[in-house]
Amino acid sequence: xxxxxxxxxxxxxxxxxxxxxxxxxxxxxxxxxxxxxxxxxxxxxxxxxxxxxxxxxxxxxxxxxxxxxxxxxxxxxxxxxxxxxxxxxxxxxxxxxxxxxxxxxxxxxxxxxxxxxxxxxxxxxxxxxxxxxxxxxxxxxxxxxxxxxxxxxxxxxxxxxxxxxxxxxxxxxxxxxxxxxxxxxxxxxxxxxxxxxxxxxxxxxxxxxxxxxxxxxxxxxxxxxxxxxxxxxxxxxxxxxxxxxxxxxxxxxxxxxxxxxxxxxxxxxxxxxxxxxxxxxxxxxxxxxxxxxxxxxxxxx
Amino acid sequence: xxxxxxxxxxxxxxxxxxxxxxxxxxxxxxxxxxxxxxxxxxxxxxxxxxxxxxxxxxxxxxxxxxxxxxxxxxxxxxxxxxxxxxxxxxxxxxxxxxxxxxxxxxxxxxxxxxxxxxxxxxxxxxxxxxxxxxxxxxxxxxxxxxxxxxxxxxxxxxxxxxxxxxxxxxxxxxxxxxxxxxxxxxxxxxxxxxxxxxxxxxxxxxxxxxxxxxxxxxxxxxxxxxxxxxxxxxxxxxxxxxxx
Amino acid sequence: xxxxxxxxxxxxxxxxxxxxxxxxxxxxxxxxxxxxxxxxxxxxxxxxxxxxxxxxxxxxxxxxxxxxxxxxxxxxxxxxxxxxxxxxxxxxxxxxxxxxxxxxxxxxxxxxxxxxxxxxxxxxxxxxxxxxxxxxxxxxxxxxxxxxxxxxxxxxxxxxxxxxxxxxxxxxxxxxxxxxxxxxxxxxxxxxxxxxxxxxxxxxxxxxxxxxxxxxxxxxxxxxxxxxxxxxxxxxxxxxxxxxxxx
Numbered sequence: 001x002x003x004x005x006x007x008x009x010x011x012x013x014x015x016x017x018x019x020x021x022x023x024x025x026x027x028x029x030x031x032x033x034x035x036x037x038x039x040x041x042x043x044x045x046x047x048x049x050x051x052x053x054x055x056x057x058x059x060x061x062x063x064x065x066x067x068x069x070x071x072x073x074x075x076x077x078x079x080x081x082x083x084x085x086x087x088x089x090x091x092x093x094x095x096x097x098x099x100x101x102x103x104x105x106x107x108x109x110x111x112x113x114x115x116x117x118x119x120x121x122x123x124x125x126x127x128x129x130x131x132x133x134x135x136x137x138x139x140x141x142x143x144x145x146x147x148x149x150x151x152x153x154x155x156x157x158x159x160x161x162x163x164x165x166x167x168x169x170x171x172x173x174x175x176x177x178x179x180x181x182x183x184x185x186x187x188x189x190x191x192x193x194x195x196x197x198x199x200x201x202x203x204x205x206x207x208x209x210x211x212x213x214x215x216x217x218x219x220x221x222x223x224x225x226x227x228x229x230x231x232x233x234x235x236x237x238x239x240x241x242x243x244x245x246x247x248x249x250x251x252x253x254x255x256x257x258x259x260x261x262x263x264x265x266x267x268x269x270x271x272x273x274x275x276x277x278x279x280x281x282x283x284x285x286x287x288x289x290x291x292x293x294x295x296x297x298x299x300x301x
Numbered sequence: 302x303x304x305x306x307x308x309x310x311x312x313x314x315x316x317x318x319x320x321x322x323x324x325x326x327x328x329x330x331x332x333x334x335x336x337x338x339x340x341x342x343x344x345x346x347x348x349x350x351x352x353x354x355x356x357x358x359x360x361x362x363x364x365x366x367x368x369x370x371x372x373x374x375x376x377x378x379x380x381x382x383x384x385x386x387x388x389x390x391x392x393x394x395x396x397x398x399x400x401x402x403x404x405x406x407x408x409x410x411x412x413x414x415x416x417x418x419x420x421x422x423x424x425x426x427x428x429x430x431x432x433x434x435x436x437x438x439x440x441x442x443x444x445x446x447x448x449x450x451x452x453x454x455x456x457x458x459x460x461x462x463x464x465x466x467x468x469x470x471x472x473x474x475x476x477x478x479x480x481x482x483x484x485x486x487x488x489x490x491x492x493x494x495x496x497x498x499x500x501x502x503x504x505x506x507x508x509x510x511x512x513x514x515x516x517x518x519x520x521x522x523x524x525x526x527x528x529x530x531x532x533x534x535x536x537x538x539x540x541x542x543x544x545x
Numbered sequence: 546x547x548x549x550x551x552x553x554x555x556x557x558x559x560x561x562x563x564x565x566x567x568x569x570x571x572x573x574x575x576x577x578x579x580x581x582x583x584x585x586x587x588x589x590x591x592x593x594x595x596x597x598x599x600x601x602x603x604x605x606x607x608x609x610x611x612x613x614x615x616x617x618x619x620x621x622x623x624x625x626x627x628x629x630x631x632x633x634x635x636x637x638x639x640x641x642x643x644x645x646x647x648x649x650x651x652x653x654x655x656x657x658x659x660x661x662x663x664x665x666x667x668x669x670x671x672x673x674x675x676x677x678x679x680x681x682x683x684x685x686x687x688x689x690x691x692x693x694x695x696x697x698x699x700x701x702x703x704x705x706x707x708x709x710x711x712x713x714x715x716x717x718x719x720x721x722x723x724x725x726x727x728x729x730x731x732x733x734x735x736x737x738x739x740x741x742x743x744x745x746x747x748x749x750x751x752x753x754x755x756x757x758x759x760x761x762x763x764x765x766x767x768x769x770x771x772x773x774x775x776x777x778x779x780x781x782x783x784x785x786x787x788x789x790x791x792x
Contacts, residue, residue, distance in 0.1 A: 436786030
C-alpha cells in the first residue's frame with residue numbers, strides 16, 4: 001500500500017516536474033518526514049523571546065517564527081500541505097542528543113553555533129547574533145568587565161558566558177567569585193537579591209530579564225561585548241538536502257526584508273505572556289549577518 | 302518491707318487490682334499464685350511502679366511509691382526485679398549486663414563493679430560465661446544471669462515475675478535452685494510463680510489472687526493441704542492434674 | 546544515531562587556565578563528598594534526637610518531633626533548598642545578610658545552605674528509622690532498664706539506642722547513600738559538585754554522553770564503596786549469637 005502510494009506520488013511529481021530535486025530519491029530527514037507524515041520541531045520553554053511557551057502552552061518566539069517558515073517550506077517541497085507538525089520541548093541538555101537520535105528533526109531556539117557542537121550536529125545559517133555583556137544595577141558603579149575585580153558575578157551554567165568569564169578570571173587573575181546559576185531566571189534572582197553585582201549573558205537575554213524585573217528602570221546592560229555568538233537552527237549532520245531547505249528559507253526571509261518585521265515584532269513591541277517590551281534595537285552585528293548569511297560559528301569568522 | 306494498702310488499679314474498664322492489702326516483712330519469702338489474668342503480674346509490677354496504681358498506697362522500705370515526690374529511680378535501685386523473659390541486654394556481654402547499673406546508677410568504680418559481678422556470677426554458677434553474650438546462653442543460664450544482674454544493685458527486696466514460665470522444663474531446676482539459695486541467705490522475696498514445689502519448700506506464705514483480689518493468704522502447708530476457697534481448690538486441682 | 550564519541554575528552558583543555566576536564570570531575574567529587582558528609586552529621590545527630598523524642602511518653606516532645614517529620618518529609622527537597630538559599634538569608638538582620646551574601650564566597654554560602662538543607666531534610670528520614678528501631682525492641686528492655694533505677698536518658702543511651710542502631714543499620718545505609726545522591730541538588734544553586742561539573746563538561750565539550758558516563762561510574766563507585774564501608778561497620782557491631790553473628 002505504502003509502496004503503491006509512493007509510486008504514484010513519485011510518478012506524479014516526476015510528471016509535473018515541479019521541483020527537480022524531488023525527481024531524485026529522497027534521503028535523510030526529508031525522507032523520514034515524508035515516510036512518517038510528521039515533522040518534529042524542537043523548542044525551548046523559557047528562552048524569551050526566541051522560543052518559549054505562551055499562556056496556552058504553545059511555543060512562540062522569534063526563532064519559532066523562522067522554524068514555522070521552514071515547516072511551510074518543507075510542506076511545499078514535499079507537496080504535503082497536510083503534513084503533521086509536532087512540537088517537542090528540549091532543554092539545553094537534551095537538545096543535541098534529541099536531534100542526533102531523530103526524536104527532533106530540527107531545533108530553532110537560542111542555540112549558539114560553536115566548534116564543539118559542530119562535531120555533533122550541523123547548523124543552519126545564523127538566525128541571530130548576540131554579544132555577551134553585563135546586566136547590573138545603575139547604582140552599582142559597574143561600567144565594564146574591568147570593574148568586576150574581586151566581585152561576585154553570576155552567569156548561567158552551561159553557557160558560553162560561563163566559559164568566557166571563568167577563562168577571563170583565570171587569565172587576568174581578577175579574583176572574581178563566579179556563580180553558575182541553573183537558568184537565566186535564577187541568575188537574575190542572584191543579581192536582584194544582591195548575591196552578585198552583575199549578570200553576564202547574551203545581551204538579548206539580558207534585555208529579556210531586565211524587562212521582567214520589578215523595576216526595569218533600575219537596571220542597565222553595559223560593558224564591551226566579550227564575544228559575539230551566532231545562534232543557528234540545529235539539525236542532523238551530513239543531510240545536505242534538508243539543510244538546503246532550511247538555509248534557503250532563512251535566506252529568503254532575509255532577502256525579502258521580512259526578517260525586519262519579525263525582529264520588530266519580538267524585540268521592539270510588547271510580547272506575551274506579560275506584554276513586556278524588550279526595547280532591544282537591532283545590533284550592527286545582526287544587520288551584518290542578515291546581509292551576508294553564514295553557517296559558520298562566530299569563532300570561525 | 303513492702304506494704305499494700307487498699308490498692309486499686311484499672312485498665313480502662315477492667316478492674317485489675319481490687320482493694321489489695323498485703324504485707325511482706327523483711328526476710329520473708331512470699332509466693333503469689335493464681336490463674337492467668339488474675340492480676341498477679343500487675344500486682345508485683347506496682348511495687349517498683351513499672352505499673353502505676355489508681356488509688357491506695359504502697360510502702361516500700363518506708364516510702365510511699367505512689368507519692369510523686371518519691372524518687373522512683375532511687376527506690377527502684379533498691380528493689381531487684383527478675384522478669385519472665387529475662388530481658389537481658391542482648392548487645393552487652395554477661396559481665397556488662399551485670400555491671401551496667403552499678404556503674405551508671407551507683408557510680409561504682411569499674412574494678413569494684415567487675416569484682417562484684419564476678420562474685421555474683423560465681424554464686425549463680427556462671428563465672429565461666431562472663432564474656433558470653435545473652436544469645437549464646439540457654440534460657441536457664443540467661444535467667445540466672447538476670448538474677449545476678451538484679452542482685453548487683455545489692456537490693457533489699459527481690460521481685461520475681463514468673464521467673465520459670467518461659468523455660469524448658471529441664472532448666473527450671475537450676476533457676477529455682479539459685480532462688481532457694483537466695484531465700485536461705487535471708488533475702489526478702491516476692492515471687493509470682495506456679496512452681497508449687499518451690500512454694501512449699503521455700504515460701505513463708507502463699508497468696509492466692511483471682512480477679513484482682515487476694516482471696517486466700519496462708520502458710521504453704523495449710524494452703525496446699527487445706528485450701529479454704531473454692532477457686533483456690535479448683536486452681537490447685539488444675540495445677541496438679543491438668544488433664545482432668 | 547550519528548554521535549561523535551571521544552573518550553579522550555577528559556584529558557583535553559577546558560580553555561580555562563590550565564585545567565583539563567578531568568580536574569573538574571575531581572573537584573566536583575570532592576564537593577559532593579564534602580556536602581554529603583557534613584549533611585549526614587547533622588542528619589544523624591538531629592534525626593536521632595527527634596527519633597527519641599517521638600518515642601518519649603511526653604506528648605509535647607513527641608508532637609514537636611512528629612510535626613518536624615511531617616513538615617520536612619512533605620515539602621520537596623528542591624523547594625526546601627530554595628527556601629534555605631534565597632528566603633532564609635533575607636530574613637536575617639541587615640549585617641548578617643551582607644556577610645552571608647557578599648563577604649562569604651558564593652561557594653561557601655551555597656555550601657552552607659545545601660548542608661543545612663540536606664541535613665534537616667535527611668534528619669526527618671533518620672528520625673523515622675530511629676523511631677522504628679526503638680519501637681521494634683521488646684518492651685521488656687525498657688522495663689528492665691527502668692527496674693534498675695536508670696534515668697530515662699540512661700535507658701536510651703545504654704539500653705535502647707545501642708540496640709536500635711544495630712537494627713537500623715541497613716535502612717540507615719540507604720539514607721546515607723541517598724544523601725550522597727541528593728547532594729546533586731547543590732548544582733542548582735551554583736555549587737560545582739559532581740553533577741554540576743558533569744553538566745558543565747557536557748555543555749563546554751558537547752561530549753554529553755562521555756561526561757554523563759563518567760559521572761555514572763563515579764557515583765556508582767562512590768556508592769559501592771559506601772555500602773562496603775557500612776557493611777563493615779555492621780559486621781563490627783554485630784552481637785555474637787544474634788542476627789547471624791559469630792557463634
